[in-house]
Structures are given as structure tokens and as C-alpha cells.
Amino acid sequence: MEKGTLYRFFAGSASDAEKEAIKMWLEEDAAHRQELLKERAFYDAVMLADEKQALAVRRPVHHFRSLAVQTMKWAAVILVAFVSSYMFLDQKYSSLEVATNTITVPPGQRVNLSLSDGTKVCLNAGSTFTYPALFAEDTRKVELDGEAFFEVSANKKRPFIVHTGICDVEVLGTKFNVDAYGNDDTFSAALMEGLIKVKNNADPANVVHLSPNHKVTLSGGKLAVSDIRDYDIYRWKEGLICFKDLNFIDLLRRIEKYYGVELVIENHSLSKHAFSGTFRISDGIENLLRVLQKDVNYQYTRSEDGNVIYIK
Structure with a gap:
């Protein structure tokens, strides 16, 4: 199978004919599945490297007190591919199992990546993010321990779910920030565009629906909604x-x-x-x-x- 076809498949831009060709190719030989997983890992690594290089050349900003800023420096991101958990691709390719990837962002750094459905994710320092190489048939689920900004690709038939140790965030297509570092035992989500539903995992009946320019915080074991008064705190992604x-x-x-x-x-x-x-x-x-x-x-x-x- 041509690598270009596989990469379009990973990026979510493959045609129906290309998807069908990939399905037939996978059914021909069990070794083809391993080749697909290998190329997916390479694809993810290239995407991460491209983002890191692009960030390194952004224009500097100044400290308060007009302090000069040095050139941004980035170390390697830890990418652990092919965790032993598996999930199904979608209804057409239920016979294909795809491994998940886990990214851990080192202190003082951040990482940008694109998921297979076109969703864009920016991860903050100290965050761990687990996502499938390809999404399942009825939902798109990822796991986060840390902070991330999401620009979710809209798909009404397949909701996007961010699972954290404290709360779950469900969306169809939107822009929002989630702060859920496990060692802090705190949670907050801020919505910039679209709609999101947040569920308290310790109390499933405690659910809020958030509209733009609002944030939800877990306080005293309950979800509390308030206005976003300062958007600058979300500039960590810059x-x-x-x-x-x-x-x-x-x-x-x-x-x-x-x-x-x-x-x-x-x-x-x-x-x-x-x-x-x-x-x-x-x-x-x-x-x-x-x-x-x-x-x-x-x-x-x-x-x-x-x-x-x-x-x-």
C-alpha cells in the first residue's frame, strides 16, 4: 500500500475508494496490520516534530518590566506508541484493531498534534494524553491528565469525549480548555466556542451544559459555572x-x-x-x-x- 494513501487515511482525508482499498489490503495479510500501525507511529512522530519546529521560530514577546526574551528551546517529547489496549476503527472496518498512543509532555514545554479525525490538540507542560491512532465507530474518546486546549472537528454522529480522573467533557465540535492535573485533584473547563457537557465522575447526576464565554469548576464536590473574566490565562498554548x-x-x-x-x-x-x-x-x-x-x-x-x- 502506498504510504501517501495511508497518511491521507490517518489525516481523515482519504476517499471512500482509498478506505475500501486499505480494508482489502489489511484482509490480504496479517503483516499488513503491523505495517499500518508502524506507519501510524511514524506519522504521529512527524506531526509532532513539525509542530515543535514551527513553534521554535515564533516571534518573541517581552516580559513585564521590558525584560528581553531568549530564543525558545525545546527538548524531545516522550511518545509511547502502541499501548496494549485496542479499539475498533468504525462500522466499515470493525475487523481492524488499532493501538493507542500516549504522549507525555516534559516540564516547561507544550505539544501540538492533530488527531485522525482532524481535531487539533495543544498539550500543556506535565500533561499525559492518550488517544487512538484511529477512532471507534460511535464515539471519539481520549484521556487527559493535565491541561489541554481542543479544537474538535465537528461530527454530530460521533461525539468527542475527554475523559479525566475527575470529570468527563463531551462535545460535538467546539473550542475549549480543560485543566485536570491528577496530582492537584482539581478540575476546570472553559468554553470559547460551541457547546460542551461536563459530567462529574464522582456524581454522574451532577451534569452541566456550558455555553461560550463560561467556565465550569469543581468546587466542594460540585460543578459550578461562572463567566470567563480573564482569557489571558489560556495563553499558555502560546x-x-x-x-x-x-x-x-x-x-x-x-x-x-x-x-x-x-x-x-x-x-x-x-x-x-x-x-x-x-x-x-x-x-x-x-x-x-x-x-x-x-x-x-x-x-x-x-x-x-x-x-x-x-x-x-
Whole structure:
């Protein structure tokens, strides 16, 4: 089978004739299935590499205080292909089982990828995302531990479901942000376009339908809806940490997840200070801490393994 045909199939742009040809090809020899899975893994890797290169050449932005910004640097993304779980492709190809892929985003980085149905996903630092190489017949389901921005390809017959450890988000076609880091035990979803349904996994009867410019947060075990008052916090997908009148302690808690370090605050007087600003994630956590030192008197040290920073 020509690779171009397979790649169009993975991208969701193959014609009906090409899909039928792929089905017949798969039925000819069991080895063809392994070849398809191998090409799917290669396709995903190429897509990730292209996104990383494109992000590396974006124009720089400036810190508050007119601080100069260094060139963005990216390390390799961890892609674990072919987890041992399988799912069916769709009604025409129920005989084809396709492995799932899992992506883990390293601290201080983000990843953009396109799914086989055309859905676009931007993953934040420290996120783990599991998705099928090809979607099942009646639903499109992915799993997220972390934060992601989705632009879901519309398909009324096949809802798109984002499963997290706390809540599930179901959509038909829309743009929304999900923040569900498992180690924080918190959940929020913000809707920019379309409609989404959010279900509390601990209380399935607790369901909300969200309209644009609103967000839902799990508070006290219940889903609470409110207006989106600050869209800048969702600019993380541009590689930015944005904060407005944010308490120093809350700011440090937020950036912990971006850099995969623990911040131990020993100077509790810092809770009286609040900040507003924009910071490029790729400039690193120590650069941010040095900038904040210009307005707040504190010192910081790192543990020997570098995983803990003490704020004194």
C-alpha cells in the first residue's frame, strides 16, 4: 500500500475508494496490520516534530518590566506508541484493531498534534494524553491528565469525549480548555466556542451544559459555572504564563506544574504581595524568580537534585 494513501487515511482525508482499498489490503495479510500501525507511529512522530519546529521560530514577546526574551528551546517529547489496549476503527472496518498512543509532555514545554479525525490538540507542560491512532465507530474518546486546549472537528454522529480522573467533557465540535492535573485533584473547563457537557465522575447526576464565554469548576464536590473574566490565562498554548493581580503564593503554585518542581515557601509574609505580568515559559523558572525579586525581598535555593526550590 502506498504510504501517501495511508497518511491521507490517518489525516481523515482519504476517499471512500482509498478506505475500501486499505480494508482489502489489511484482509490480504496479517503483516499488513503491523505495517499500518508502524506507519501510524511514524506519522504521529512527524506531526509532532513539525509542530515543535514551527513553534521554535515564533516571534518573541517581552516580559513585564521590558525584560528581553531568549530564543525558545525545546527538548524531545516522550511518545509511547502502541499501548496494549485496542479499539475498533468504525462500522466499515470493525475487523481492524488499532493501538493507542500516549504522549507525555516534559516540564516547561507544550505539544501540538492533530488527531485522525482532524481535531487539533495543544498539550500543556506535565500533561499525559492518550488517544487512538484511529477512532471507534460511535464515539471519539481520549484521556487527559493535565491541561489541554481542543479544537474538535465537528461530527454530530460521533461525539468527542475527554475523559479525566475527575470529570468527563463531551462535545460535538467546539473550542475549549480543560485543566485536570491528577496530582492537584482539581478540575476546570472553559468554553470559547460551541457547546460542551461536563459530567462529574464522582456524581454522574451532577451534569452541566456550558455555553461560550463560561467556565465550569469543581468546587466542594460540585460543578459550578461562572463567566470567563480573564482569557489571558489560556495563553499558555502560546508559551506564556499570564497573571493579573495574582497572589504570590498562588502564582508559585501555578508555575509549579509548568516546570515540574516543588516550591516550598518558608517566607509566609510573601502572601501579602500580588503581581500582574506576562512571562515566556521557555525562559525558565529561575528567570521568573529573579524578576519577581525586584519587587519582593526574598531569596531562593535549590535542593541537591534540583527538584525542590525553597523560597526564603
